[in-house]
Amino acid sequence: MTGMAPLDLTADVVTLTEQLVDIESVSGNEKEIADAVEAELRALAHLEVTRFGNTVVARTDQGHAERVVVAGHIDTVPLNDNLPARRDEKNLHGLGSCDMKGGVAVALRVAATMPRTNRDLTFLFYDCEEVEEERNGLKILGDRHPELLEADFAILMEPSDAIVEAGCQGTMRVDVTTHGERAHSARSWMGRNAIHRAAEVLTRLNAYEPRRPVIDGLEYREGLNAVYVTGGVAGNVLPDSCTVSVDYRLAPNNSEEETLAHMHEVFEGFDIVVNDTAPAAMPGLSVPAAAAFVEAVGGQVKPKFGWTDVARFSVLGVPAVNFGPGDPHLAHKQEEHVPLAHIESVERQLRTWLEA
Amino acid sequence: MTGMAPLDLTADVVTLTEQLVDIESVSGNEKEIADAVEAELRALAHLEVTRFGNTVVARTDQGHAERVVVAGHIDTVPLNDNLPARRDEKNLHGLGSCDMKGGVAVALRVAATMPRTNRDLTFLFYDCEEVEEERNGLKILGDRHPELLEADFAILMEPSDAIVEAGCQGTMRVDVTTHGERAHSARSWMGRNAIHRAAEVLTRLNAYEPRRPVIDGLEYREGLNAVYVTGGVAGNVLPDSCTVSVDYRLAPNNSEEETLAHMHEVFEGFDIVVNDTAPAAMPGLSVPAAAAFVEAVGGQVKPKFGWTDVARFSVLGVPAVNFGPGDPHLAHKQEEHVPLAHIESVERQLRTWLEA
Numbered sequence: 001m002t003g004m005a006p007l008d009l010t011a012d013v014v015t016l017t018e019q020l021v022d023i024e025s026v027s028g029n030e031k032e033i034a035d036a037v038e039a040e041l042r043a044l045a046h047l048e049v050t051r052f053g054n055t056v057v058a059r060t061d062q063g064h065a066e067r068v069v070v071a072g073h074i075d076t077v078p079l080n081d082n083l084p085a086r087r088d089e090k091n092l093h094g095l096g097s098c099d100m101k102g103g104v105a106v107a108l109r110v111a112a113t114m115p116r117t118n119r120d121l122t123f124l125f126y127d128c129e130e131v132e133e134e135r136n137g138l139k140i141l142g143d144r145h146p147e148l149l150e151a152d153f154a155i156l157m158e159p160s161d162a163i164v165e166a167g168c169q170g171t172m173r174v175d176v177t178t179h180g181e182r183a184h185s186a187r188s189w190m191g192r193n194a195i196h197r198a199a200e201v202l203t204r205l206n207a208y209e210p211r212r213p214v215i216d217g218l219e220y221r222e223g224l225n226a227v228y229v230t231g232g233v234a235g236n237v238l239p240d241s242c243t244v245s246v247d248y249r250l251a252p253n254n255s256e257e258e259t260l261a262h263m264h265e266v267f268e269g270f271d272i273v274v275n276d277t278a279p280a281a282m283p284g285l286s287v288p289a290a291a292a293f294v295e296a297v298g299g300q301v302k303p304k305f306g307w308t309d310v311a312r313f314s315v316l317g318v319p320a321v322n323f324g325p326g327d328p329h330l331a332h333k334q335e336e337h338v339p340l341a342h343i344e345s346v347e348r349q350l351r352t353w354l355e356a
Numbered sequence: 357m358t359g360m361a362p363l364d365l366t367a368d369v370v371t372l373t374e375q376l377v378d379i380e381s382v383s384g385n386e387k388e389i390a391d392a393v394e395a396e397l398r399a400l401a402h403l404e405v406t407r408f409g410n411t412v413v414a415r416t417d418q419g420h421a422e423r424v425v426v427a428g429h430i431d432t433v434p435l436n437d438n439l440p441a442r443r444d445e446k447n448l449h450g451l452g453s454c455d456m457k458g459g460v461a462v463a464l465r466v467a468a469t470m471p472r473t474n475r476d477l478t479f480l481f482y483d484c485e486e487v488e489e490e491r492n493g494l495k496i497l498g499d500r501h502p503e504l505l506e507a508d509f510a511i512l513m514e515p516s517d518a519i520v521e522a523g524c525q526g527t528m529r530v531d532v533t534t535h536g537e538r539a540h541s542a543r544s545w546m547g548r549n550a551i552h553r554a555a556e557v558l559t560r561l562n563a564y565e566p567r568r569p570v571i572d573g574l575e576y577r578e579g580l581n582a583v584y585v586t587g588g589v590a591g592n593v594l595p596d597s598c599t600v601s602v603d604y605r606l607a608p609n610n611s612e613e614e615t616l617a618h619m620h621e622v623f624e625g626f627d628i629v630v631n632d633t634a635p636a637a638m639p640g641l642s643v644p645a646a647a648a649f650v651e652a653v654g655g656q657v658k659p660k661f662g663w664t665d666v667a668r669f670s671v672l673g674v675p676a677v678n679f680g681p682g683d684p685h686l687a688h689k690q691e692e693h694v695p696l697a698h699i700e701s702v703e704r705q706l707r708t709w710l711e712a
Contacts, residue, residue: 188579199558228588
């Protein structure tokens, strides 16, 4: 399977990142990179390796009381004239360098070169993170084999500027619709204009004061925003319907029921349809494994603004953090790159924390 | 040209309407009906007939001091399984029966059977009223031969429930655009939401009190309405732009400059782009010819809500009214029809007014 093994897990972590970037793995096309990862890990006696589609799971079994998941997705967004990888003095450039093959390289290095650690480890290398949720390799694994995600703590190696970003925001997307009655605009007093009624919806959005709850010492900032507005029938007709699509980003201390109730409260008097919802993830920093990790990597923690797969662990009761090389704002950009120092420091910190 | 002459101008007006309906003449396909009209009118010694494309002009020249235009379009909206004509006890059904072959039949009857009238007459039978303005036969004629539209008064035989509808509303369509700054919705405090800013635009529309000016004794009702609203970039992005498309229906006593100034006043602080504008038509009922006409047809007059080609005459300084058989609300509907009594009463009233 690896006749020309493109990966060398004994190379330094930057070289390994470059090798990973040079295996194109746009979502849906992860077979080659999954094959290479699987082959290299199967060669290691201290790991039990299982493959599901293009997701590879590798576990240690040293008999420790504590188990930690280290996870990363192996797919990228589409090519944008940004392969192969290019390295300069400070950065590695190329598709996936930041999101998130630097993190994957760190995980592979730890998996390959630390046969003995102070905690048992479960490595997850999964596919299709950048596309619709139904295809997400971590979601599919969690649905079919939730026991493989069981752990005391999880580290998702998404780019986080090489410091810990804890928890993540949840999202709820609702359509708020106003109703009216059509009429010819030449005789507008015969109808009721649904777009005009949306004034009240937008006024409430303007007046809304997002909460800023502090959880485990981290301040999360919420947000309630119209992301789309649509209405209109014809250039000479009063519209009978107008929809404001609202994106609510919420802190990790709300249940879905509470969130929906809050939406009904904010938009009282209007029709609401929930389009999409994704749970937030608690930072979980009070859990001993998490607290020890944060301390080991220097104590610096920020709240995560945005949604990541850490929420999937949170739902299973596993505290999880984002910790990976690269600036998250560069993800999905043509010019994405990762500082070499980030990759190296993340590997160093992880090794220090896991040393037996 | 009229080997099988489909029109008989000596038949009663209802029969003539039925003959006109049975010549299919969807906009762009008016050659056959224009040929028939032209041929019948050329056979009449008291008329001077000219043809421009599929528009036919027929004028009397009796040396009167006063000249009146009688105009009607000969095209229809597209077929909708509503041909041939079908007559019952009270109505004639079929495509164009209401909009506006009943009116065209009345005009043709007057043209053919009243060689002597108390005013000189200009009959205009024109094409492409139901499509984009550039193709409108009356507009083209007015642009190239404005002298043919010169008159003291004009009667447009559009359906108006067999009573006089005077003047018409003008329209101005403006796009009102708000601006913001994009940001990821997870970090909404980094941006400014353009849809939220549109709250102010819609609030002003809600608060707007349309004017109801009285002109020549008729109350015109204005209207200011959002007809479309659009904004949005992606489900997780604060939009940087939102556009509310506004349709302003205005009474006939405003110039285009005044109207635009009014829009700038109402939407002060926002970008405005004018998309479309059509002038209103003054009712002009104080002009002797118009007053005499209204008196002759029974004195009942309503203001016209909506825009019709009467505005083209108004722009040329010719007072014009709508006066034709049929309910204007049935125009463009599959089930359009015209009451036989309307066609007959409109012909009778017109004849009475014109009798030498």
